[in-house]
Amino acid sequence: MALTGLDIYKKLPKTNCGDCGLPTCLAFGMKLAAGQAELSACPHVSEEAAAELTEASAPPIRLVTIGAGDSALKVGGELVMYRHEKTYYNPCGIGLVIEDAMADGEVDERIAQTKAASFERIGQTLKADVVAVRSASGDGAKFAALVGKVNDALGLPMVLMAENADVMKAGLEACKGANPLMHGVTGDNCDAMTALAKEHSCPVCVSCADGIVAAADITAKVEAAGIKDIVIEPAWDSPANTLKELIQGRRAALREKFRALGFPFIAFPCKQTDDTYVETALAGAYIVKYAGIVILGSLEAAKALPLVVLRQNVYTDPQQPMQVEEGIYPINSPDADSPVLVTTNFSLTYFTVSGEIEASRVPTWLIVMDAEGLSVLTAWAAGKFVPDRIAKFVNRSGIADKVGHRKLVIPGYVAQISGELDEELPDWEITVGVREAGDIPPYLKQMTA
Numbered sequence: 001m002a003l004t005g006l007d008i009y010k011k012l013p014k015t016n017c018g019d020c021g022l023p024t025c026l027a028f029g030m031k032l033a034a035g036q037a038e039l040s041a042c043p044h045v046s047e048e049a050a051a052e053l054t055e056a057s058a059p060p061i062r063l064v065t066i067g068a069g070d071s072a073l074k075v076g077g078e079l080v081m082y083r084h085e086k087t088y089y090n091p092c093g094i095g096l097v098i099e100d101a102m103a104d105g106e107v108d109e110r111i112a113q114t115k116a117a118s119f120e121r122i123g124q125t126l127k128a129d130v131v132a133v134r135s136a137s138g139d140g141a142k143f144a145a146l147v148g149k150v151n152d153a154l155g156l157p158m159v160l161m162a163e164n165a166d167v168m169k170a171g172l173e174a175c176k177g178a179n180p181l182m183h184g185v186t187g188d189n190c191d192a193m194t195a196l197a198k199e200h201s202c203p204v205c206v207s208c209a210d211g212i213v214a215a216a217d218i219t220a221k222v223e224a225a226g227i228k229d230i231v232i233e234p235a236w237d238s239p240a241n242t243l244k245e246l247i248q249g250r251r252a253a254l255r256e257k258f259r260a261l262g263f264p265f266i267a268f269p270c271k272q273t274d275d276t277y278v279e280t281a282l283a284g285a286y287i288v289k290y291a292g293i294v295i296l297g298s299l300e301a302a303k304a305l306p307l308v309v310l311r312q313n314v315y316t317d318p319q320q321p322m323q324v325e326e327g328i329y330p331i332n333s334p335d336a337d338s339p340v341l342v343t344t345n346f347s348l349t350y351f352t353v354s355g356e357i358e359a360s361r362v363p364t365w366l367i368v369m370d371a372e373g374l375s376v377l378t379a380w381a382a383g384k385f386v387p388d389r390i391a392k393f394v395n396r397s398g399i400a401d402k403v404g405h406r407k408l409v410i411p412g413y414v415a416q417i418s419g420e421l422d423e424e425l426p427d428w429e430i431t432v433g434v435r436e437a438g439d440i441p442p443y444l445k446q447m448t449a
């Protein structure tokens with residue numbers, strides 16, 4: 001049974017020196033028990049205690065870094081089965097596969113697709129963040145040439161796919177320092193691949209057609225050889241088995257503390273179908289159910305956009321509403337005479353309201369107030385979208401410099417604050433707008449007619 005924070009605390013030096021970055025040994029013990037800290041952060045723990053605590057303090061799913069520098073991808077490190085229990089921390093990497101048997105034109109197209117798969121949503125850039133390079137030819141020189149080309153063109157974390165150690169070696173030589181994930185460690189090539197991984201300090205991906213039970217034997221062997229950064233590929237013979245093993249793997253690591261499966265997973269829907277819609281649906285299922293990386297056959301916008309948006313929604317803290325930045329949002333090229341509407345920064349509110357304004361084609365200033373990501377009524381009830389705060393926001397927003405008039409439209413749901421807001425903003429004329437976003441277009445058209 002796993003040790004509690006108090007159990008761990010009893011084995012720590014109890015000096016509260018703070019060298020671990022936490023104020024007390026108890027706080028450090030609690031973090032260790034939750035898998036949110038590494039024992040190595042305490043330089044004062046005795047050898048005897050370290051030996052006892054190593055097992056208990058290791059994170060249930062190892063955090064593995066692929067790639068280097070600012071674009072490095074961190075996968076794993078998750079602590080819960082269900083997002084509502086806490087949150088998921090490290091978003092699933094999404095990318096496509098490029099093979100060395102492809103014609104130059106196809107390679108260039110896939111590189112271009114990867115670059116183009118970048119979208120702005122709720123103040124974040126959502127994009128492809130990994131690329132797989134596969135040796136289909138079995139020719140080391142061809143593989144190396146493609147790895148070098150993809151690395152130069154994209155600079156993204158790479159998954160190098162080759163089961164022949166000589167071919168893999170050629171690929172690794174072509175991207176020194178890039179810290180790629182070596183995919184294709186099997187029971188047969190384990191010794192040669194782990195030797196390469198040690199030489200190049202790279203993470204490895206254990207891939208076993210017989211599924212994760214057989215893969216667990218290989219991960220134990222790889223770990224024993226001194227490689228700690230491991231990713232596992234679940235069974236790929238059918239989508240149902242892939243999904244089943246992704247779930248079983250997460251459950252075994254978190255609930256059963258089964259260390260041999262305590263690693264992030266990678267899934268390849270590109271191996272399972274040629275149908276782009278089916279592939280997108282499979283990738284979505286794998287993103288939701290625990291894949292740390294998903295590799296697709298292609299990444300055109302119609303496929304990439306829903307997947308990166310799904311990932312964004314899954315990997316947000318459910319206790320922190322999604323928010324947009326406070327500020328002035330000009331919609332439909334407004335000018336000094338355009339109406340000014342105010343709302344809160346709950347992302348759903350913003351997107352609904354801004355979408356309706358856009359659809360109305362009426363040039364409008366939407367000013368969005370930081371209400372800690374709450375919707376209009378909730379923010380009002382919580383005292384965060386109330387007259388004095390709205391007045392301060394309007395004054396600091398700078399909207400008065402953008403318009404010649406002093407007319408402010410508030411959401412119909414908070415009509416009750418209009419009188420008080422009138423007093424807080426004596427220079428402004430407060431108008432109560434509509435309650436439902438769907439009524440905004442006719443309201444704006446009538447207002448500006």
Ligand code: SF4
Binds near residue numbers: 014022023024025043
């Ligand atoms: S570094 Fe070690 S001894 Fe110092 S506060 Fe942290 S856990 Fe305690």
